[in-house]
Amino acid sequence: MTPLIAVDQLRVRLGKREILKGISCHLGASGVGRAIGLLGPNGAGKSTLIQTLLGFHRPAAGTAKILGLDCHRQSRAVKTRIGYMPENDSLIADMTAVAFLRLMGELSGLPAPAALEKAHETLFHVGLGEARYRKVGTYSLGMRQMAKLAQAIIHGPELVILDEPTNGLDPAARQRMLVLIKEMKEQHGMNVLLCSHLLSDVEQVCDEVVILKDGQIVHQCDLAAERQTNRRFVQLHVSGNDTTLAAALREVGAEAVSEAPGAWRVILPDEVEAAVLWRLTARENLRITRLTYRRDTLEEIFLKAVGHLPPAARPEVTHGGL
Amino acid sequence: MAVFKRGYERYTGPRTGALARFLVVPRFAWPKLLGERFVVVLLIVSLFWPLLCAGFVYLSNHASLLPGLAEAGDAVQKLLRIDGAFFATFMNVQSTFAIILAAIAGPGLIAPDLANNALPLYFARPLSLASYIGARLLVLFGLLATVTLLPGLFVFGMQASLGGSAWLAAHWTLGQGMLLGFLLYILLVSLVALTLSAYVKWRVVAGALVLGFFFVLGGAAQIINQVFRVEWGSLLSPSYILYTIWCALLGVETPADAPDAGECLAALVVLLAALLAILLRKLRPVEVVS
Numbered sequence: 001m002t003p004l005i006a007v008d009q010l011r012v013r014l015g016k017r018e019i020l021k022g023i024s025c026h027l028g029a030s031g032v033g034r035a036i037g038l039l040g041p042n043g044a045g046k047s048t049l050i051q052t053l054l055g056f057h058r059p060a061a062g063t064a065k066i067l068g069l070d071c072h073r074q075s076r077a078v079k080t081r082i083g084y085m086p087e088n089d090s091l092i093a094d095m096t097a098v099a100f101l102r103l104m105g106e107l108s109g110l111p112a113p114a115a116l117e118k119a120h121e122t123l124f125h126v127g128l129g130e131a132r133y134r135k136v137g138t139y140s141l142g143m144r145q146m147a148k149l150a151q152a153i154i155h156g157p158e159l160v161i162l163d164e165p166t167n168g169l170d171p172a173a174r175q176r177m178l179v180l181i182k183e184m185k186e187q188h189g190m191n192v193l194l195c196s197h198l199l200s201d202v203e204q205v206c207d208e209v210v211i212l213k214d215g216q217i218v219h220q221c222d223l224a225a226e227r228q229t230n231r232r233f234v235q236l237h238v239s240g241n242d243t244t245l246a247a248a249l250r251e252v253g254a255e256a257v258s259e260a261p262g263a264w265r266v267i268l269p270d271e272v273e274a275a276v277l278w279r280l281t282a283r284e285n286l287r288i289t290r291l292t293y294r295r296d297t298l299e300e301i302f303l304k305a306v307g308h309l310p311p312a313a314r315p316e317v318t319h320g321g322l
Numbered sequence: 323m324a325v326f327k328r329g330y331e332r333y334t335g336p337r338t339g340a341l342a343r344f345l346v347v348p349r350f351a352w353p354k355l356l357g358e359r360f361v362v363v364l365l366i367v368s369l370f371w372p373l374l375c376a377g378f379v380y381l382s383n384h385a386s387l388l389p390g391l392a393e394a395g396d397a398v399q400k401l402l403r404i405d406g407a408f409f410a411t412f413m414n415v416q417s418t419f420a421i422i423l424a425a426i427a428g429p430g431l432i433a434p435d436l437a438n439n440a441l442p443l444y445f446a447r448p449l450s451l452a453s454y455i456g457a458r459l460l461v462l463f464g465l466l467a468t469v470t471l472l473p474g475l476f477v478f479g480m481q482a483s484l485g486g487s488a489w490l491a492a493h494w495t496l497g498q499g500m501l502l503g504f505l506l507y508i509l510l511v512s513l514v515a516l517t518l519s520a521y522v523k524w525r526v527v528a529g530a531l532v533l534g535f536f537f538v539l540g541g542a543a544q545i546i547n548q549v550f551r552v553e554w555g556s557l558l559s560p561s562y563i564l565y566t567i568w569c570a571l572l573g574v575e576t577p578a579d580a581p582d583a584g585e586c587l588a589a590l591v592v593l594l595a596a597l598l599a600i601l602l603r604k605l606r607p608v609e610v611v612s
Contacts, residue, residue: 014610047608054446056607076448080337084446090439099350106346107447109337118333125330151443156332188332 002068004028004159004191005036005053009062012045012052019048021215022062027193027208030067030158033185035192037202037223037298040212041306046195047087049212050161053193054084066159080109083152087163087195089144093137097123097147100136101154108155115154122150126180142173149180159191160184166201174201181205203298211305219305223298234274236264237290238281248280262289343449347457348464351431355465360426365468368419372473375412376480379404383484404481405493406572409500412477413470413507413568417561420466420511421536427465428515429528431458432605436523445607455516455601462512471504499571506590507564513597514560520604536561553580557589564590 003026012020023045028034040046051057052064055075064071069078092100098119105115123132126146131139136147145165152160162181166174182205184190196202202209203223211219238245239262246264249256253269254276268274274291281288355361381388382402435441444454478497482490514535519528539559546555556562563586569576570583581589 051608054442054607056442056445057610076340076450079446079448082446084442086439086442086446088439090443092434092440092443093438094434103346103350104443104447106338107343107444107449109343109448110333111336111338114333114335121328121330153330154333156334188330190332 001029001031004030004034004067005193006065007062010052010059010064011061012048012057013060014048014057018060019045019215020052023215023217025210025217025220027210028191033189033191034208035181035185035194035206037206037209038193038195038212039199039202039209039302044212045215046212047163050163050193050195053161055079081158083155083157083160085148085152085160085162085165087167091136091144091147093135095136096134097128097132097136100147101151104151105154110155118154122154126150127176141168142170145169145173145177149177153184153190157190159193161193163195164197165194166196166198178204199298199302209298209301211302213306219301221301226301234266234268234277235292236266236277236288238262238264238286239289240286242284242286244284245281245286248284252276252280344453344457347454348461351461352464355427355430355461358427361423364419364423364426368416368423368469369473371415371419372477375477379477379481379484383481404485406496406499406574409474409478409496410565410568410572410574412474413500413503414565416470416473417507417564419469420507421533423465423469424462424511424515425529425532428462428512428532429519429525431461431519432516433519433523433525433528436520441605442607451602451605455605458516459512462515463508466508466511470508471501474500474504496572499568499573503564503568503571506567510560510564510590510594513594513601517597517601520601557581557585560593563593
């Protein structure tokens with residue numbers, strides 16, 4: 001399957017500075033609605049990567065491809081298949097939202113009647129239906145963000161690049177934006193590249209994450225797989241005679257290692273739920289005093305990747321206990 | 323089904339070609355320009371001079387209508403002649419309207435896109451920088467051609483029709499010269515308007531700069547000529563450059579000691595290249611700080 005985004009030894013220079021220093025990665029897959037989070041501290045090269053994917057910067061070396069098409073050499077073909085929501089205010093203020101979206105739709109290759117129809121449809125979709133004949137310049141910040149999202153999806157792109165889509169939104173509007181992004185991938189099969197400083201947004205929406213630092217990729221992970229792995233890994237503290245616990249756990253296919261008297265580290269098989277532990281310990285006349293699983297939040301993954309958190313420091317998140 | 327009930331669906335229908343996409347920008351810009359009162363008033367006012375010239379053409383071909391005119395002397399007959407000098411005067415006057423029109427309409431084409439940071443939206447779509455500039459130039463070309471090229475060709479066509487095939491066979495180069503001259507003129511005025519609006523972003527200031535570019539530079543050229551007792555200062559005047567080229571194209575004599583048409587053409591090419599370079603430099607989807 002063709003990767004959605006394929007970057008190979010990509011180097012980008014702006015002036016004399018090298019912003020992207022030979023990064024390589026394969027993200028997503030065409031035809032599958034997936035969301036990819038692009039994270040990194042300020043100045044890491046996130047925007048430069050996005051702009052290179054959009055064909056705004058010429059790579060000094062290496063290649064960047066979207067859906068198998070070279071972003072620089074086949075820029076026009078790439079741009080018919082992507083939508084872009086910029087971070088900053090990028091609107092045509094003296095146009096009504098309908099006219100603005102119509103213009104953007106027609107520029108993306110929609111025939112005029114279809115562009116008009118889609119403009120109305122998309123504006124209703126993002127919640128601007130009632131305000132669609134107002135000039136975009138009169139919109140509030142939240143409405144502008146929605147208008148920016150609408151122009152990015154009016155032509156039904158395969159990949160939507162969203163640069164800080166929840167910037168400046170109040171909690172309700174932010175939640176609505178995240179719901180829309182989720183719908184884009186789950187209901188409409190669009191792929192999303194989400195660049196955000198809000199890790200919780202990325203965690204809520206994305207399936208994959210790439211973390212950039214100083215123009216290099218320092219971490220790339222599949223969030224769904226990461227969540228699955230973490231869910232299987234349990235730390236168990238029991239009181240009572242636990243000599244038979246290891247054997248009992250093996251019965252259900254779990255692997256268990258005793259770390260200290262009464263303290264166990266358990267890896268549960270995929271099909272076994274954590275509730276089994278309660279049943280087994282009850283059967284063995286043990287009392288669970290603490291049940292925790294170590295959960296790598298995206299924040300921890302991010303902080304470790306950018307070097308603000310040592311790899312060993314993994315705070316525990318208590319999920320149960322007596 | 324009503325749009326608001328239907329919900330969003332991804333568009334999967336046919337897409338338009340490159341030419342249709344290119345024409346989207348002018349299609350949206352022209353109605354907006356024609357909605358501006360000043361533009362409409364100026365368009366109407368700019369048609370008075372061509373109407374006057376058309377009347378003159380009619381009169382020169384129907385001298386017998388006015389008693390005594392047919393028997394008038396050589397000086398009057400020369401005045402009534404439709405030749406290169408007549409079309410050079412026509413172009414010179416009509417071009418003033420074009421400059422004012424470009425000063426009013428031109429800055430509204432690019433300055434708002436820059437002020438609203440809308441360029442990333444254009445360039446994230448299948449529209450190249452060259453297409454964007456070409457489309458904006460086409461908007462101004464359509465507008466300026468309405469006050470220059472079309473009335474000019476109308477007057478020429480009228481004279482050709484009234485003068486007969488003999489006149490046309492002897493003077494067809496006037497039509498060709500006027501066409502080429504106005505095309506060069508529209509290109510220069512459009513590029514000046516777009517470049518200055520890209521440079522200052524503020525519409526009013528950009529409009530004033532467009533006027534200043536033509537009128538102030540003309541004055542500056544004269545000052546240089548007077549102070550340094552030279553003639554090459556005229557090459558700094560866009561109006562002079564174009565008028566000299568027009569005269570050459572229309573077969574009208576120009577002062578012998580002033581820069582000739584070849585030098586003016588070279589100056590025009592340098593000027594156009596400089597304007598284009600500035601425009602390309604300013605029109606970038608993202609600002610790069612080196």
